[in-house]
Amino acid sequence: QVQLVQSGAEVKKPGASVKVSCLTSGNTFTNDYIHWVRQAPGQGLEWMGIINPSGGTTRYSQKFQGRVAMTRDTSTSTVYMELGSLRSEDTAVYYCAREPITMERLYYFDYWGQGTLVTVSS
Amino acid sequence: QSALTQPASVSGSPGQSITISCTGTISDVGTYNLVSWYRQYPGKAPKLIIYEVYNRPSGISSRFSGSKTGNTASLSVSGLQAEDEAVYYCCSYAAGGSMVFGGGTKLTVL
Numbered sequence: 001q002v003q004l005v006q007s008g009a010e011v012k013k014p015g016a017s018v019k020v021s022c023l024t025s026g027n028t029f030t031n032d033y034i035h036w037v038r039q040a041p042g043q044g045l046e047w048m049g050i051i052n053p054s055g056g057t058t059r060y061s062q063k064f065q066g067r068v069a070m071t072r073d074t075s076t077s078t079v080y081m082e083l084g085s086l087r088s089e090d091t092a093v094y095y096c097a098r099e100p101i102t103m104e105r106l107y108y109f110d111y112w113g114q115g116t117l118v119t120v121s122s
Numbered sequence: 123q124s125a126l127t128q129p130a131s132v133s134g135s136p137g138q139s140i141t142i143s144c145t146g147t148i149s150d151v152g153t154y155n156l157v158s159w160y161r162q163y164p165g166k167a168p169k170l171i172i173y174e175v176y177n178r179p180s181g182i183s184s185r186f187s188g189s190k191t192g193n194t195a196s197l198s199v200s201g202l203q204a205e206d207e208a209v210y211y212c213c214s215y216a217a218g219g220s221m222v223f224g225g226g227t228k229l230t231v232l
Binding site for chain 2: 045050059097112
């Protein structure tokens with residue numbers, strides 16, 4: 001059974017960085033893509049970017065370019081999302097989500113992490 | 123990339139059917155059959171209910187169906203049940219390799 005387990009809630013000050021982890025199990029780590037999606041309080045879902053754990057290649061939403069970095073540790077089947085220069089508008093629940101891979105890209109998310117609340121406040 | 127357009131809310135009585143629309147552009151919904159739908163209960167992570175426009179994952183009721191015409195995708199729910207009350211999001215692949223969500227639709231079962 002595929003599981004994505006995320007790290008716990010964080011409180012950060014404006015201007016700081018946060019790094020959220022997503023531990024994957026029950027799958028072949030290098031065969032799937034992992035996306036990051038965030039949801040501000042009372043708001044909708046927002047796609048942030050994707051990492052291919054196999055080669056470490058990434059693609060980020062233009063909105064977060066230069067401020068976000070997605071990395072992976074193949075030895076622990078964990079992916080990370082680091083967001084810098086935090087501001088109050090970055091207060092949100094951050095989700096990792098798996099895109100299954102077949103012969104081609106499928107562009108949907110079949111498993112989600114439980115979410116990590118990041119609060120940015122002075 | 124602009125968000126896909128969904129109605130803020132829809133409602134229906136138990137047993138009735140409803141449809142939620144999701145309007146994009148030629149750069150996303152209109153060109154790619156890569157539209158998915160998610161259901162989200164309060165305080166929970168989203169759950170996949172439709173992928174590639176009309177496919178249902180195993181375990182998802184056949185009361186849920188998806189379709190697409192031009193730049194607009196739709197999610198239909200038949201035989202409404204109290205448990206269907208949730209927020210529904212559409213999502214599409216967009217040209218250039220990004221993905222875009224709709225703003226979400228609150229489904230109320232009266």
